[in-house]
Amino acid sequence: MILLRILLFPFAIIYWLVTSIRNYLYDLGILKSYSFNVPIIAVGNLSVGGTGKTPMIEYLIRLLSEQYAVATLSRGYKRQSTGFILADDNANAQTLGDEPFQIHQKFANIQVAVDANRKNGIEQLLSQNKKPQIILLDDAFQHRKVKAGFYILLTAYGDLFTDDWMLPTGNLRESRSGTKRADLIIVTKCPTNISETEQKEIRGKLERFLLRRNDSDSMVFFTSIAYDDSVYSADSVKKVSEIKTTSKLLLAGIAKPKPFFAYLQHVNDVVLTFPDHHDFSDSDIQIIKKQAENKLIITTEKDYVRLKNHIPASQLFYLPIKTKFVLEGNNFDQTILNYVGTSTANR
Numbered sequence: 001m002i003l004l005r006i007l008l009f010p011f012a013i014i015y016w017l018v019t020s021i022r023n024y025l026y027d028l029g030i031l032k033s034y035s036f037n038v039p040i041i042a043v044g045n046l047s048v049g050g051t052g053k054t055p056m057i058e059y060l061i062r063l064l065s066e067q068y069a070v071a072t073l074s075r076g077y078k079r080q081s082t083g084f085i086l087a088d089d090n091a092n093a094q095t096l097g098d099e100p101f102q103i104h105q106k107f108a109n110i111q112v113a114v115d116a117n118r119k120n121g122i123e124q125l126l127s128q129n130k131k132p133q134i135i136l137l138d139d140a141f142q143h144r145k146v147k148a149g150f151y152i153l154l155t156a157y158g159d160l161f162t163d164d165w166m167l168p169t170g171n172l173r174e175s176r177s178g179t180k181r182a183d184l185i186i187v188t189k190c191p192t193n194i195s196e197t198e199q200k201e202i203r204g205k206l207e208r209f210l211l212r213r214n215d216s217d218s219m220v221f222f223t224s225i226a227y228d229d230s231v232y233s234a235d236s237v238k239k240v241s242e243i244k245t246t247s248k249l250l251l252a253g254i255a256k257p258k259p260f261f262a263y264l265q266h267v268n269d270v271v272l273t274f275p276d277h278h279d280f281s282d283s284d285i286q287i288i289k290k291q292a293e294n295k296l297i298i299t300t301e302k303d304y305v306r307l308k309n310h311i312p313a314s315q316l317f318y319l320p321i322k323t324k325f326v327l328e329g330n331n332f333d334q335t336i337l338n339y340v341g342t343s344t345a346n347r
Helices: 004-007 008-030 055-065 096-106 118-126 178-182 198-206 258-264 280-292 303-306 329-345
Strands: 040-045 069-074 111-114 134-138 150-156 182-188 218-229 230-232 237-239 249-252 270-273 297-298 316-319 321-325
Touching: 004 008, 008 096, 008 178, 040 329, 055 069, 055 096, 055 134, 055 150, 055 182, 055 321, 055 329, 069 096, 069 118, 096 111, 096 303, 111 118, 111 297, 118 134, 150 321, 178 321, 182 198, 182 321, 182 329, 249 258, 249 280, 249 303, 258 316, 270 280, 303 316, 321 329
Parallel strands: 040 134, 040 150, 069 111, 069 134, 150 182, 182 218, 249 270, 249 297, 297 316
Antiparallel strands: 218 321, 230 237, 230 316
């Protein structure tokens, strides 16, 4: 695989050229970006793969939804529907996609919408009787047709965009110069004991790509994944400390499942890995049931919303995760609240 990526380097140059020209045309205004009279926060990354966008969106929902009417908008990756859809009681993972449906089920007080055309999606949301006061765009850093008011760029610890290459040799969707659109960078999936010295070193590597808005404020933050101490089914809860030492089946269809497995795994566990955003077929379900042999099945939240109607509720559990700031979480919160408050006041 590494040799193949090296051989594909000429195509990476072509990909870099195409994306750079596209961004240049947007920067010049030849390709038009649309702004809206509502605070819009875009969360995204420069690379493909899991950087923790959904946990970050959920963090922002918790931060903002008690004070403001919040809507989320994403393309609904791998959904079996098209166009604009606003989640309602009939929504499911097939119509919305797994991650938007997960958010819809967890946060009843917000609007969850999907549309590959973000401009149209925002227009549809703002045409509702219940207009959102804030729109969170999930995975929209490269969606230049809409100009968000605030951009949060995520990059994973151990897989920083500064150390990566363009597709298909590497995993970058666009060149590192795209960082200039970001208002701040969050290094996700850090070890909880990351030292201040290492944070300083990483901050130095990343900040040089930013167009700083305020030299007195930190523009790079560090987060880790906080796993819940319980797993949940449709009707019961079990402590991780209780199930960790028992034989079970662990199942994940996410980009980087190793930390999930490591948190729960016992030597006698059966482990099944599927591709990210996997759409489980009937044969997949039969394999899972056969491998489980009536053991508990523990999966991720994203996979749970696809599996819950196919496996008995007494057998299927999921492990929630949250974004947790290593340091300066209050500073991040205040930065977001200041942007939203100022934007809302000036509408």
